[in-house]
Amino acid sequence: MLFLHNNNYKMIVKANENIIFNIMLKLKFHAKTYYPLICLFILFFLIPPDLNGQERQKNHLKTVVIDAGHGGKDPGACGNYKDEKDLVLSIALKVGKHIEENFPNVKVIYTRKTDTLIPLFERAKIANKNKADLFISIHVNANGDSKIRGTETYVMGLHKSKSNLEVAKQENSAILYEEDYSKTYQGFDPNSAESYIIFSLMQNAYLKQSLNFASYIQKNFNQNTNLKNRGVKQAGFLVLYKTSMPRVLVEAGYLSNPREEKYLNKQEAQTNIAESIYEAFREYKQKVESESVMLTNQKDTSAAQDSIHFKVQVAASSDPIPMDSDFFSGHENVEEHHLSNQYKYTIGNTSNYEKIQQLKQKLKKDFPGAFIVAFVNNEPVSLDKALSIQNNH
Numbered sequence: 384m385l386f387l388h389n390n391n392y393k394m395i396v397k398a399n400e401n402i403i404f405n406i407m408l409k410l411k412f413h414a415k416t417y418y419p420l421i422c423l424f425i426l427f428f429l430i431p432p433d434l435n436g437q438e439r440q441k442n443h444l445k446t447v448v449i450d451a452g453h454g455g456k457d458p459g460a461c462g463n464y465k466d467e468k469d470l471v472l473s474i475a476l477k478v479g480k481h482i483e484e485n486f487p488n489v490k491v492i493y494t495r496k497t498d499t500l501i502p503l504f505e506r507a508k509i510a511n512k513n514k515a516d517l518f519i520s521i522h523v524n525a526n527g528d529s530k531i532r533g534t535e536t537y538v539m540g541l542h543k544s545k546s547n548l549e550v551a552k553q554e555n556s557a558i559l560y561e562e563d564y565s566k567t568y569q570g571f572d573p574n575s576a577e578s579y580i581i582f583s584l585m586q587n588a589y590l591k592q593s594l595n596f597a598s599y600i601q602k603n604f605n606q607n608t609n610l611k612n613r614g615v616k617q618a619g620f621l622v623l624y625k626t627s628m629p630r631v632l633v634e635a636g637y638l639s640n641p642r643e644e645k646y647l648n649k650q651e652a653q654t655n656i657a658e659s660i661y662e663a664f665r666e667y668k669q670k671v672e673s674e675s676v677m678l679t680n681q682k683d684t685s686a687a688q689d690s691i692h693f694k695v696q697v698a699a700s701s702d703p704i705p706m707d708s709d710f711f712s713g714h715e716n717v718e719e720h721h722l723s724n725q726y727k728y729t730i731g732n733t734s735n736y737e738k739i740q741q742l743k744q745k746l747k748k749d750f751p752g753a754f755i756v757a758f759v760n761n762e763p764v765s766l767d768k769a770l771s772i773q774n775n776h
């Protein structure tokens with residue numbers, strides 16, 4: 384820290400200030416948008432240039448977060464016997480217990496084990512902080528139409544039907560019980576359809592795994608419970624929005640349907656639901672772990688045909704930057720990479736190192752901190768490693 388005051392450091396700080404100022408002038412952003420832009424640039428310059436080698440170990444499902452919806456002053460869907468918050472806590476604890484008993488090496492983390500209110504983004508933070516490999520949010524549903532019944536498992540995304548949006552609105556309304564919700568969720572109004580546009584801009588890095596897991600849950604509900612299978616669906620849930628791992632939100636039946644409500648209040652039903660989610664977990668774990676073994680084997684035998692790609696990293700941010708924003712305007716082939724809880728943005732894609740150097744020079748005009756990153760077989764690696772593999776071919 385003693386070296387903080389040397390001239391080089393001052394020059395770097397000065398340069399950064401100029402860059403930020405120039406870009407702001409160019410974009411003519413409103414005052415409100417200055418703050419995220421500044422954050423973005425600070426991140427860009429402080430984060431070491433490493434798309435490389437920091438991905439979480441893929442081959443083992445080590446940590447799972449089980450999230451019982453609602454709690455405390457937020458009852459969730461209200462019932463004649465018990466409210467959603469109590470039913471889902473009972474189910475969540477049972478799911479966790481099954482996993483702990485059968486997989487002692489898997490770390491089970493609960494967002495709540497008691498009747499307390501945990502903010503939605505806080506739940507996501509718990510999962511991210513613990514580098515969870517899977518996030519399961521457990522809920523039960525309600526609808527104005529008491530005839531509607533059955534189970535649904537949601538993955539993160541933009542709703543494709545009005546009824547999916549209604550479920551998301553209901554669940555996201557949990558934030559109305561949080562103090563400062565308007566600030567925390569940057570003006571997100573859970574009841575306004577317009578707010579949900581943010582979910583159309585996100586790229587869902589874990590969609591395939593999430594869909595897999597969701598389909599296992601629905602299959603097991605079908606086999607082990609009396610609940611009708613309403614299928615795997617997609618909608619924008621705040622609790623899933625910021626969690627960066629495969630994640631699902633389970634709606635294990637409707638409290639608004641009298642027959643289903645009675646069923647859900649039975650211990651036996653809660654046990655069956657929990658066992659179904661556990662069984663889906665077991666199948667999912669087996670699948671991801673067998674797949675990664677296959678990938679590793681393939682890599683070993685096909686080392687001679689590694690495909691190498693160079694790209695230019697132009698930005699990194701803890702929050703996603705819309706790909707169609709002014710920030711990238713005038714540039715083609717912008718790609719988003721979600722790595723280590725960071726969104727990183729690259730431009731260009733070539734196996735020719737000379738070409739990527741030329742592109743980097745060009746991009747320096749708009750993105751002064753741009754640098755080259757390398758991928759081997761679509762995995763980020765250090766530039767040195769990529770070049771040495773290329774030179775040995």
Ligand SMILES: [Zn+2]
Binds near residue numbers: 453459
């Ligand atoms: Zn709920």
